[in-house]
């Protein structure tokens with residue numbers, strides 16, 4: 001088992017990564033009170049809840065289970081209210097710890113419920129998708145979607161522990177595994193050309209769920225994400241590079257309707273478009289764009305953007321949280337492994353969209 005630390009002073013916390021991390025790590029030790037509320041969904045609960053609740057029962061905890069409907073389209077205020085209601089009905093007090101058992105949707109919503117229930121209770125992330133293990137469970141971005149934009153309502157709120165039990169990935173559908181690989185590729189593309197090269201060499205093994213390859217992809221991704229988050233917890237600057245591919249990707253998710261394309265799929269084509277934009281600005285050569293596109297395709301992800309009118313693309317992207325004074329800022333690559341954040345003239349973005357994504 002591997003153990004990392006997200007270094008955030010008094011908000012620091014461990015990440016345990018391993019095939020049996022739920023049984024082998026000391027995550028239950030960080031729970032102070034007796035009451036625990038596990039939030040999961042109707043798909044993950046039947047597969048992985050028993051292992052979690054039996055460990056909590058053995059530790060003498062009193063457990064309430066909250067089961068949510070499954071899907072990105074349920075990452076809403078209405079679903080959040082289901083969590084609050086269940087916590088209130090079970091008389092959960094301020095010492096109650098919430099545990100998120102599931103993918104990024106459950107994790108983001110449970111984190112936001114923890115940030116806001118009685119003005120803040122502790123929470124633990126037990127991510128069960130590759131995407132959640134390599135990305136969403138780490139870093140403290142929590143929240144819900146709004147009809148007009150992704151993750152528009154939320155809070156930065158760090159978990160007390162992240163338990164990435166690699167055995168939970170055994171039940172993950174292939175399409176979801178590919179979606180997780182998008183964020184792994186992102187981590188290489190933004191800061192570590194060597195890791196991107198490793199992904200390229202091992203992409204078939206990753207898709208085939210080779211245990212050693214998957215374990216390394218989770219570990220290296222968590223190292224990269226932890227380092228970036230530790231340097232800029234609230235995204236005042238450098239953390240924005242973790243948003244590579246997301247300005248375009250979030251437009252795909254909101255534009256087509258939440259859940260039509262998976263987050264990872266939208267980020268995959270978003271990275272292709274951001275690479276094309278980087279090329280148009282003279283920052284990336286054709287060979288590098290093709291290399292990145294090929295890795296994304298070999299991961300089982302779409303590489304062609306859905307077609308939408310350019311005006312629609314631009315309107316959807318105008319609400320991006322990185323925009324400042326009405327100017328949308330993009331994450332661009334000045335070479336593979338070197339991301340920068342810059343405002344780009346809308347006419348240039350429109351040109352790239354017309355060529356690669358327009359209806």
Ligand SMILES: NC(=O)c1ccc[n+]([C@@H]2O[C@H](COP(=O)([O-])OP(=O)(O)OC[C@H]3O[C@@H](n4cnc5c(N)ncnc54)[C@H](O)[C@@H]3O)[C@@H](O)[C@H]2O)c1
Pocket residue numbers: 041043044047070071072075102103104105106108128129130131132135136137138139140141142151168169170171172173176179180263264
């Ligand atoms: N907070 C962050 O930093 C951050 C980072 C990246 C993504 N996100 C968010 O995360 C969400 C995407 O997360 P996701 O890709 O995990 O999607 P998800 O949470 O919808 O999970 C994907 C699907 O896999 C199922 N599932 C989960 N674990 C399983 C398992 N072990 N076996 C079988 N099925 C399983 C889920 O029920 C769901 O149907 C998006 O809302 C995205 O915005 C947040």
Ligand SMILES: O=C(O)C(=O)C[C@@H](O)[C@H](O)[C@H](O)COP(=O)(O)O
Pocket residue numbers: 135139141150151183235239240242243246321
């Ligand atoms: O942790 C971050 O910072 C990220 O940007 C990680 C992204 O992969 C993730 O999708 C995040 O939820 C996007 O955040 P948002 O602020 O653009 O909504």
Ligand SMILES: [Zn+2]
Pocket residue numbers: 135183246263267
């Ligand atoms: Zn993401």
